Amino acid sequence: MKLIKLTAISAAVLASTAALAAEPVIVVDNNAAVAYEAEPVAVAYEAEPAAYAYNADAGVVRNTTGAVLGSTKTLFQTAINPASVSAEVGSLGYGANIGWSLNEKVELQAGWAGGDVADLFGGDFDANDINYDVDSDFSNPYLGVQLRPTGNWFTMGAGIIVPDNDIDVRANAEGEGYYSIDGQKYYAGTAEVEQALADDFGGQNVGNLEGSLEHRNKLAPYLTVGFRPNITNNFGVFGEVGAAYLGKVDATVRYTGEEGNTVAAQDAARKAEADLEDKDWLEWFPIVKVGATYRF
The missing domain is CATH 2.40.160.170 (Porin)
Structure with a gap:
């Protein structure tokens, strides 16, 4: 009987190694060890709608110095370049x-x-x-x-x-x-x-x-x-x-x-x-x- 149990356990281990993704479950009773392959459970997660989406660029003036100097340069160029x-x-x-x-x-x-x-x-x-x-x-x-x-x-x-x-x-x-x-x-x-x-x-x-x-x-x-x-x-x-x-x-x-x-x-x-x-x-x-x- 012990030999049969050991043989069954070894077979179950080999089966679990061949199919890790199946995540087998081993059940042992007094007479024999039986390996069952568990069905994968699909879990769906639904994302909660965001109450506020943060925009890192909102309200930010980039390169302010360049913008001011650019406007001044435009006026200066207009003044010294008549039509x-x-x-x-x-x-x-x-x-x-x-x-x-x-x-x-x-x-x-x-x-x-x-x-x-x-x-x-x-x-x-x-x-x-x-x-x-x-x-x-x-x-x-x-x-x-x-x-x-x-x-x-x-x-x-x-x-x-x-x-x-x-x-x-x-x-x-x-x-x-x-x-x-x-x-x-x-x-x-x-x-x-x-x-x-x-x-x-x-x-x-x-x-x-x-x-x-x-x-x-x-x-x-x-x-x-x-x-x-x-x-x-x-x-x-x-x-x-x-x-x-x-x-x-x-x-x-x-x-x-x-x-x-x-x-x-x-x-x-x-x-x-x-x-x-x-x-x-x-x-x-x-x-x-x-x-x-x-x-x-």
Whole structure:
């Protein structure tokens, strides 16, 4: 009996070695040892749904220093790499500007125009019955924006001018050498022949009337419309018309000459000042300019 038991046990051990995965179970009773192979038990685990999924990147700004420096670099590159340069000539003077494109329809501009503008447009104007020659020295730095509302050559401009303009005027005597101010004749010059004319016509000899004009606005807003067609990929031309509001005019008129009627001369100068300051159209300065543009 012992031999049978030992034999059965040895056989069971060998069977368990051949099939470890089966995990056999050995049952021994008084008569024999019997080996049973246990059926594998399948256990399914169902993962509980997570109440919160942690994201390690959420809310984290990586390489902050690089991001800040990168933005600054972009602005710096934009400032030192303009989109265009232009040369212009017009009522504001001879000048140039630099443009920075924000997109296809918007361009910022910074420019300057100045010089002796009077020579460009005849150099004279009328105020009431007096014609004045003009001598000017302009300086007009400006900042503005050019819009292409329809995406083509048509443009609209707006901005601010910082005017620093010297405008000198000299009254021109008409007819037989007199100025007509409020119906009164004031003769120019100091020559005896002019004095004789003054005596004959009942006028006063006041010499020459000269003066200057100064606008009150230190910042002058402007508006323009124009066109900017491209000739090639890089070159284009432009033209603009518009106006800048320079504000009220302060006029200073004086008489010159050693001879003549001083009282009459002062009266003529005062009336001429009032006439100049009374002209509302002198508050608005016309903008007319043409030029050429090179785009980078």
